[in-house]
Amino acid sequence: xxxxxxxTVNLSKEEWLHWRSKGIGGSDASSVCGINPYxxxxxxxxxxxxxxxxxxxxxxxxxxTVLEPIVRNEFMRQTGLxxxxxxxxxxxxxxxxxxxxxxxxxxxxxxxxVFEAKTAGAYQLKEWEAGIPDNYxxxxxxxxxxxxxxxxxxxVLIGGNQFRWYFVERDKDLINMLIQLENAFWQQVVARTxxxxxxxxxxxxxxxxxxxxxIPKSQIILPDDAITLIQEYxxxxxxxxxxxxxxxxxxxKLKSMLQDxxxxxxxxxxxxxxxISSERLDSKKLRTDLPDIYEKYAVQSSYRRFSIK
Numbered sequence: 001x002x003x004x005x006x007x008t009v010n011l012s013k014e015e016w017l018h019w020r021s022k023g024i025g026g027s028d029a030s031s032v033c034g035i036n037p038y039x040x041x042x043x044x045x046x047x048x049x050x051x052x053x054x055x056x057x058x059x060x061x062x063x064x065t066v067l068e069p070i071v072r073n074e075f076m077r078q079t080g081l082x083x084x085x086x087x088x089x090x091x092x093x094x095x096x097x098x099x100x101x102x103x104x105x106x107x108x109x110x111x112x113x114v115f116e117a118k119t120a121g122a123y124q125l126k127e128w129e130a131g132i133p134d135n136y137x138x139x140x141x142x143x144x145x146x147x148x149x150x151x152x153x154x155x156v157l158i159g160g161n162q163f164r165w166y167f168v169e170r171d172k173d174l175i176n177m178l179i180q181l182e183n184a185f186w187q188q189v190v191a192r193t194x195x196x197x198x199x200x201x202x203x204x205x206x207x208x209x210x211x212x213x214x215i216p217k218s219q220i221i222l223p224d225d226a227i228t229l230i231q232e233y234x235x236x237x238x239x240x241x242x243x244x245x246x247x248x249x250x251x252x253k254l255k256s257m258l259q260d261x262x263x264x265x266x267x268x269x270x271x272x273x274x275x276i277s278s279e280r281l282d283s284k285k286l287r288t289d290l291p292d293i294y295e296k297y298a299v300q301s302s303y304r305r306f307s308i309k
Contacts, residue, residue: 023097030135043202114152122159
């Protein structure tokens with residue numbers, strides 16, 4: 001059985017984030033496995049090592065939290081099952097880094113089951129009709145690994161007006177795979193060894209952090225297989241240019257249809273071309289007219305520019 005790591009009653013957001021940094025939670029599982037569409041393994045590693053602050057919760061995540069009691073109550077109304085709220089961060093009985101912060105526990109006879117509440121946009125309806133999305137499948141299997149429960153209920157409110165709930169049994173093979181992958185990832189956190197570099201912004205941020213300044217006139221002979229990456233980069237850059245031009249062409253044609261109108265409607269789509277006013281500091285003029293003030297408040301910054309010739 002799992003154990004209670006810390007009570008979440010009256011726990012501040014800062015304290016909650018502190019305890020979450022002590023291990024891998026259910027919402028981290030899909031990032032560890034590399035299938036989270038919103039957070040890469042590198043970004044998760046940066047957060048767990050304290051090199052990057054966790055991003056502020058998105059508006060969708062905020063409303064998910066606000067609507068959680070509604071989803072829970074509707075689940076109880078439709079199923080007749082009772083959901084007990086869980087007010088603590090749980091820890092695996094023998095694997096210290098495996099944590100769980102459950103939305104609730106369903107009691108059915110002598111058995112206990114994980115309860116997870118979700119909200120989704122209307123555009124995700126087809127995804128949920130096909131079953132539980134993979135990232136959430138991993139989340140609830142992670143929770144079952146921590147709690148040793150035999151099953152999980154997951155309920156979702158889609159588009160604010162369509163409700164569904166699912167029951168998922170414990171998958172021993174998937175849990176064993178998760179434990180192996182999470183253990184390997186956590187060892188990278190402990191050793192402060194980053195996961196393999198990928199195309200995410202987090203990887204770019206990590207490289208900028210590790211190698212923020214170049215050594216003037218320094219050179220290195222790269223391995224021969226770097227030519228494969230160079231060719232791949234150049235081929236993709238060429239494709240990017242073509243795609244960018246095609247995208248701009250489609251945008252311009254839509255603008256010509258809109259003319260002076262701000263909004264255009266086509267079937268179920270809304271096209272907007274609004275006038276936006278903004279103010280910005282003319283630093284060039286400030287430097288010319290008031291050089292003393294400019295020098296007083298100017299902040300120098302540097303970055304490394306990447307190119308292939």
